[in-house]
Amino acid sequence: MESRPVTNLPRVDLAYNGATGRYEGTANVFTRFGSYDVAVYAMDTEGNISAPLKTSFFQSAGPDAYEDDNTEETASIITINDEFPQRHSFHAAWDLDWVKFYAIANQNYELKAYNLGNRSDVAMELYRAGDKKTDLIAGLGDLGMSGEEEIVTWKAPATGIYYLKVKNADPAVFGEDTGYDLKVYRPTAPDIGIIRGLVYSDVNYSLINAAIVQAGIGTALVQNGVFTLPVEAGTWDVRIAADNFQDKIIPQITVTSDGKTDLSIMMTASPIMGDIDGTGGITMVDLILALQAVAGQSPAGIRNDYAASGADVNGDNRIGMAEVLYIMQSLGGPRVKGL
Secondary structure (H helix, E strand, O other), X not given: OOOOOOOOOOOOOOEEEOOOOEEXXXXXXXXXXXXXXXXXXXXXXXXOEOOOEEEEEEEOOOOOOOOOOOOOOOOEEOOOOOOOOEEEEOOOOOOEXXXXXXXXXXXXXXXXXXXXXXXXXXXXXXXXXXXXXXXXXXXOOOOOOOOOOEEEEEEXXXXXXXXXEEEEOOOOOOOOOOEEEEEEEOOOOOOEXXXXXXXXXXXXXXXXXXXXXXXXXXXXXXXXOEEXXXXXXXXXXXXXXXXXXXXXXXXXXXXXXXXEEEEEEEEOEOOOOOOOOOOOOOOHHHHHHHHHHHOOOOOOOOOOOHHHHOOOOOOOOOOOHHHHHHHHHHOOOOOOOOO
16 A cells, blocks of 8 residues: 555544453444554543554455455556555455556566465456456466465566456355455566655646656556656656646656655646636536637636637637537537537
């Protein structure tokens, strides 16, 4: 999981039980599969808090931290060459775990499921974005027995996004002892450092989702504006691409072995015809603004850089019926001949 601060941690107050001679309480918050760290501390009547004692336990049932990931559309991002694996489980019958990653053509990758529970018999299928019928590792996705690791070496046929589907070979087996660790990595990667970053829009400073980041042959997908990119130590140009934004290159970023480099990346929105308000897309707000302008009004909300923004449809740098019709068409209205 990403290394981000956790706030609003659950708290359980313990009450003294005279019958057992100890402090006790019930916590109903550990509903997800995985390991939990617990800090126990005492507080006196004046609010002074003791140093905490730490303990941990493992919840062996329930959905894992990456659910709901049962479809290609809800696949979680897995970081190539991440130091830590993703810990999954089959918490329900017919449970599927989908992850996605960005691969470079002709590079070798290993897909590994290990630390399997005794009732986990992992089978893997690999698909390229937009094609859920052609399994790229057909016949290689279930080589071991229950509790045995699965590892597949695979060469990417083309650069792009790939989806890995993981399932229990017997989909009716789920629950206790069906956990597994999952990693995707380049088997010959030398010393590795980390590039971490925040990616956001120059229009309204909103975080950008689904961008692609590349440095050398290291790649990462952006989720909720955040990425983690393990890459070989050295000096690299960092390239970022996202739909509806201009590609960006940040030159000569130095990465040291076991070091971490943080970047804050502002992306410039690509010109979008019909984007009257400058928010980076076409919405009903744009249609309302265009209709008001055609009616002779001067509504607030029209972007200040309209003439130079590329939002104008017919090149007259004025908001008119051409913009109204184009926006209507873009929003799913009837197609107008000539537009």
